Amino acid sequence: MRVLFVGDIVGAPGRLVVRDRLADVVSQRQIDLVIANGENSASGFGITPRLADELLKDGIDVLTGGNHSWDRKEILEYLPHEPRLLRPANFPEGNPGSGLYVGTAKNGVKYAVLNLQGRVFMTQIDDPFRKADSELEKLPADVAFVLVDMHAETTSEKVAMGWYLDGRVTVMVGTHTHVATADEHVLPQGTAYITDVGMTGPHGGVIGMDKEGIVRKFLNGLPARFDVASGDVQMNCVLVETDDDGPRNAAGRLRARSIERLRFCID
Numbered sequence: 108m109r110v111l112f113v114g115d116i117v118g119a120p121g122r123l124v125v126r127d128r129l130a131d132v133v134s135q136r137q138i139d140l141v142i143a144n145g146e147n148s149a150s151g152f153g154i155t156p157r158l159a160d161e162l163l164k165d166g167i168d169v170l171t172g173g174n175h176s177w178d179r180k181e182i183l184e185y186l187p188h189e190p191r192l193l194r195p196a197n198f199p200e201g202n203p204g205s206g207l208y209v210g211t212a213k214n215g216v217k218y219a220v221l222n223l224q225g226r227v228f229m230t231q232i233d234d235p236f237r238k239a240d241s242e243l244e245k246l247p248a249d250v251a252f253v254l255v256d257m258h259a260e261t262t263s264e265k266v267a268m269g270w271y272l273d274g275r276v277t278v279m280v281g282t283h284t285h286v287a288t289a290d291e292h293v294l295p296q297g298t299a300y301i302t303d304v305g306m307t308g309p310h311g312g313v314i315g316m317d318k319e320g321i322v323r324k325f326l327n328g329l330p331a332r333f334d335v336a337s338g339d340v341q342m343n344c345v346l347v348e349t350d351d352d353g354p355r356n357a358a359g360r361l362r363a364r365s366i367e368r369l370r371f372c373i374d
């Protein structure tokens with residue numbers, strides 16, 4: 108089984124590179140399932156119902172979120188009606204939507220996607236580690252593939268989560284920093300891991316936003332509105348291949364055979 112995870116989609120340039128390149132990548136690389144982080148797709152802040160619908164139509168099977176999941180108020184009503192749009196599971200009980208989705212991939216394999224958010228240098232929400240335990244416990248036994256998107260600021264919290272989940276899930280990807288890390292590998296118990304997948308959007312700015320505005324903010328410390336950057340548009344992804352014939356992991360699920368970083372650019 109081959110699964111593509113697309114890093115944080117930022118603004119119109121991020122959405123356009125997905126529309127431009129994703130379908131070809133899926134057919135050329137024989138991808139069975141596409142998951143993407145979409146919490147920055149509306150001008151860098153949040154996601155709207157229309158954009159979620161578009162991204163799901165453009166070939167993404169499940170969208171994950173993070174700290175910006177709540178930025179657009181119209182999404183609060185949409186979340187309960189679109190289970191393929193996740194928000195971090197460890198926000199307080201009673202918030203709209205869910206952090207867990209169970210579906211069936213193109214190849215017939217039953218899969219789950221779990222979205223978590225870190226707490227270091229971020230909002231103090233519920234413990235993502237214990238939340239991972241309780242969400243994974245809910246999964247039916249016939250779920251063969253599990254991907255976790257851990258949306259977090261610090262490398263240490265993501266590395267720790269990788270070790271915590273090793274042998275229980277097929278993949279753990281980190282998102283949020285918008286800068287890809289070069290540490291993709293398969294952990295000893297079969298979980299594919301990367302600290303951050305990087306961004307799908309314009310790299311001609313500061314993590315997706317216009318460089319002049321961000322530099323000015325570092326100089327003057329005043330509140331400001333930021334625009335999406337332009338230039339050097341990339342789609343940063345990881346491709347995970349599972350070991351379909353080998354032994355299963357400790358939870359009875361597919362182990363990863365490989366994880367590969369991919370970068371596609373618009374000329």
Ligand code: FE2
Nearest residue numbers: 173174175283
């Ligand atoms: Fe984020």
